[in-house]
Amino acid sequence: MTSQASTPSISLTEPGRWKRWLGVALYALVFAWAARGVEASLVRFLEGLPLLARIVWLMLLPDWTWAGRSLRGMVVSVQVALLGTTLGMVLAFPLAFLASRNISPHGASSYVGKQILNLIRTFPEIILAIFFVAAYGPGALAGMMAIGLHSTGSLGKLYAEVVEAMDPGPLEALHAAGASRVKVFWFAVLPQVLPEFLALSLYRLEINARAATVLGLVGAGGIGTIMVQALQFRRWEVVGMALLVIVVAVTVIDTVSAALRRRLV
Amino acid sequence: MKTRAILAGVAAGGLYAWSAAAIGVSPRVLWEGLPNFFALLGDMFPPNWAVLPVLVEPIVQTLQMALVGTTQGALLAVPLILLASRNVARQAWLYYAARGLLNLLRTIPELLYAAILVAVVGIGPFAGILALTVFSMAVIAKLTSESLEAIDPGPLEALEAAGANRLKTVRYAVVPQVLPTYLSYTLFVFEINVRVSFILGLVGAGGIGQVLLTALNLFRYQSALAIIVVTLGAVVLIDTLSVRVRQRLV
Numbered sequence: 001m002t003s004q005a006s007t008p009s010i011s012l013t014e015p016g017r018w019k020r021w022l023g024v025a026l027y028a029l030v031f032a033w034a035a036r037g038v039e040a041s042l043v044r045f046l047e048g049l050p051l052l053a054r055i056v057w058l059m060l061l062p063d064w065t066w067a068g069r070s071l072r073g074m075v076v077s078v079q080v081a082l083l084g085t086t087l088g089m090v091l092a093f094p095l096a097f098l099a100s101r102n103i104s105p106h107g108a109s110s111y112v113g114k115q116i117l118n119l120i121r122t123f124p125e126i127i128l129a130i131f132f133v134a135a136y137g138p139g140a141l142a143g144m145m146a147i148g149l150h151s152t153g154s155l156g157k158l159y160a161e162v163v164e165a166m167d168p169g170p171l172e173a174l175h176a177a178g179a180s181r182v183k184v185f186w187f188a189v190l191p192q193v194l195p196e197f198l199a200l201s202l203y204r205l206e207i208n209a210r211a212a213t214v215l216g217l218v219g220a221g222g223i224g225t226i227m228v229q230a231l232q233f234r235r236w237e238v239v240g241m242a243l244l245v246i247v248v249a250v251t252v253i254d255t256v257s258a259a260l261r262r263r264l265v
Numbered sequence: 266m267k268t269r270a271i272l273a274g275v276a277a278g279g280l281y282a283w284s285a286a287a288i289g290v291s292p293r294v295l296w297e298g299l300p301n302f303f304a305l306l307g308d309m310f311p312p313n314w315a316v317l318p319v320l321v322e323p324i325v326q327t328l329q330m331a332l333v334g335t336t337q338g339a340l341l342a343v344p345l346i347l348l349a350s351r352n353v354a355r356q357a358w359l360y361y362a363a364r365g366l367l368n369l370l371r372t373i374p375e376l377l378y379a380a381i382l383v384a385v386v387g388i389g390p391f392a393g394i395l396a397l398t399v400f401s402m403a404v405i406a407k408l409t410s411e412s413l414e415a416i417d418p419g420p421l422e423a424l425e426a427a428g429a430n431r432l433k434t435v436r437y438a439v440v441p442q443v444l445p446t447y448l449s450y451t452l453f454v455f456e457i458n459v460r461v462s463f464i465l466g467l468v469g470a471g472g473i474g475q476v477l478l479t480a481l482n483l484f485r486y487q488s489a490l491a492i493i494v495v496t497l498g499a500v501v502l503i504d505t506l507s508v509r510v511r512q513r514l515v
Contacts, residue, residue: 051385
């Protein structure tokens with residue numbers, strides 16, 4: 001009791017203390033406003049808890065007869081991620097060089113390249129997926145295109161950063177020795193940037209494997225398709241099976257990819 | 266080295282051929298779908314700006330979802346941070362249980378949580394908030410516990426040697442050292458959540474995404490484009506603001 005009484009009195013004399021509490025109080029007000037706006041409340045949360053617990057329990061007892069179908073769905077999702085990432089790599093490659101200040105032919109073209117990449121990157125995969133489903137029909141192809149286009153933006157930006165951080169020494173040396181632009185690119189630029197490009201792409205592949213599992217929710221194929229049907233019919237044991245496959249597959253991909261990345265860079 | 270590179274190339278080529286065949290990708294299929302895609306883009310112009318006034322409320326609701334979800338996640342993360350840090354957690358089994366739980370929760374994407382929770386609690390922002398809460402909790406706890414494990418052990422040992430109890434040790438040796446990182450990670454997750462909250466509605470979890478989904482389902486593509494443009498603008502604006510705040514924090 002005594003220590004509790006003395007501690008606050010010491011801390012209260014710290015300068016700026018009241019400012020911090022004022023900040024916390026203001027934040028609490030903002031939070032209360034937001035929670036009211038979306039009709040979230042502790043009561044509602046606690047009321048839903050028993051139902052949630054029952055459903056989590058059902059999901060923890062997966063229906064193993066769906067293991068094969070879930071696994072096949074996951075394989076498709078991984079294929080979507082793999083092809084999508086590759087498409088992104090191919091499209092990002094020229095855009096990255098266009099966008100990087102040190103390689104781009106002109107300051108203006110570098111600016112344009114950067115803005116193109118920024119614009120592509122702002123579109124979330126799932127919105128792109130909806131459009132590609134409309135264009136190509138439902139299926140894995142739409143998922144691949146969505147992931148490919150979004151990855152173009154994100155990989156392009158990261159690639160450009162690598163290119164801009166490149167050591168200019170080898171470039172200047174080759175240039176001084178009279179090498180052509182193609183030769184400078186082949187012998188001085190590529191060896192410097194390729195390992196990092198690959199490492200970044202592997203990291204993107206990890207992200208895309210997760211994204212690919214989700215795209216089925218809007219009709220773009222893979223394990224998400226199984227998930228959406230199981231959810232529609234409230235087949236929680238099937239949802240549990242699909243989730244289990246996703247968790248295991250994503251963990252394996254993350255581990256393998258991280259090991260490969262460590263060897264690359 | 267050369268042969269290994271060739272082998273890796275052949276293996277990758279085989280993998281691609283197999284994947285492409287399974288998905289049914291071919292340059293022809295891609296090429297033939299393009300007119301549809303551009304026709305769709307054409308249908309979206311010009312954007313229907315008349316919908317703008319109707320969008321204000323859903324956008325505010327979306328931001329509220331992100332705010333509530335992040336805050337709840339950050340609060341729920343606090344005990345997990347302490348349990349998942351080797352230098353603070355006392356029981357080994359609790360430490361491994363917390364670590365395992367965090368790794369498990371992080372493998373599942375937010376939209377999947379949202380889709381599942383929509384099936385549990387029904388369509389609307391409540392499902393979205395729950396999804397954001399779970400995901401934020403896992404990410405904030407994981408990142409902060411990693412930096413907690415790297416803090417200076419001096420103050421911790423000093424307080425323990427002076428006979429301070431667990432609570433006091435945490436309060437006076439741990440909190441001051443990790444609070445800035447914790448807040449900065451929370452802001453970082455808030456940025457992610459803003460972006461995610463705008464698309465949560467596409468699986469029925471409330472916010473402006475649901476308005477977009479309705480517009481798309483009704484083939485109102487010109488309204489859809491206006492919604493997308495406004496949404497992306499809002500995301501970029503909030504991103505910029507949040508980055509500024511984070512730079513001041515750390």
